[in-house]
Amino acid sequence: MADPITVAIERRIDPARTAEATSWMQAGTDLATTFPGFLGSGWVRAGEESDLWYMLYRFRDIATLESWEQSSARDWWLQSGQAFAREERVERRTGIEGWFDAQGGALFEPRVATGPVPTPPSAPPRWKQAVAIWLGFFPTNALGTWLLGMIPGFAEIHLVARIAISTAIFTPIMVFFVLPWVTRILRPWLHR
Structure with a gap:
């Protein structure tokens, strides 16, 4: 059985379009839930005044992840956000570091946090x-x-x-x- 794969994406969002970006990020999360092998996703902002946003999603294995990433639905969603969202960095946890992730580690939930937002545990040294x-x-x-x-x-x-x-x-x-x-x-x- 293949191990799940988590993808972390860092994006810059136009601060003047925060409301639109919030709906767009939620729409991407909702869209991913319809794909086989989807295990969860979510997003957080670095801070109220920051233009840096983080999105995480997790799939059962590489095949289901690639099905999502190569889908026309995801392409449509990404294109719909091009005017205000710019991808800065993408990290897949499929290699050695993925073996060191804490099992059962929390992923960000797609809802507004009422207190400090927990961060996933980092890989050991x-x-x-x-x-x-x-x-x-x-x-x-x-x-x-x-x-x-x-x-x-x-x-x-x-x-x-x-x-x-x-x-x-x-x-x-x-x-x-x-x-x-x-x-x-x-x-x-x-x-x-």
């Missing part, structure tokens, strides 16, 4: 990510290399071909099994 990856990679690689070495004639295969074969086998094992398990076990330390 890169050195902690590196330690977690190594703790999963070393035993997987050691065991896998030992097992592959037991295959008659495998040691005689050219080095580059052996590496290609082993990484093709170990990468899905790491992504789907080992790293989710390691990050779940290390979560208290990773987010301390």
Whole structure:
């Protein structure tokens, strides 16, 4: 089963068109809810006087995300906001950092906040990510290399071909099994 993917978008909004932009952002959120694999979305403004707005959305997997992102409905919605909204930055949490997101982390709800708006937890420092990856990679690689070495004639295969074969086998094992398990076990330390 593929891991969910969260997309964070930072946009600059024309301050003179705040009411229109608010309706536009809500319309985008509402539109996304009609797509298969949609898990949630929301948006927040950086502040009352700021022209910086943030939008998050989450889909079940890359296929459902791409279905939304490549849809004519989304294209129409984006075009309808071109006069007052400019995309500044887009970040997909699909790679290594996505493994370190807190499970069950809150996404912004599409409603007006009555108090301070919670921010999603940030990824742990890169050195902690590196330690977690190594703790999963070393035993997987050691065991896998030992097992592959037991295959008659495998040691005689050219080095580059052996590496290609082993990484093709170990990468899905790491992504789907080992790293989710390691990050779940290390979560208290990773987010301390």
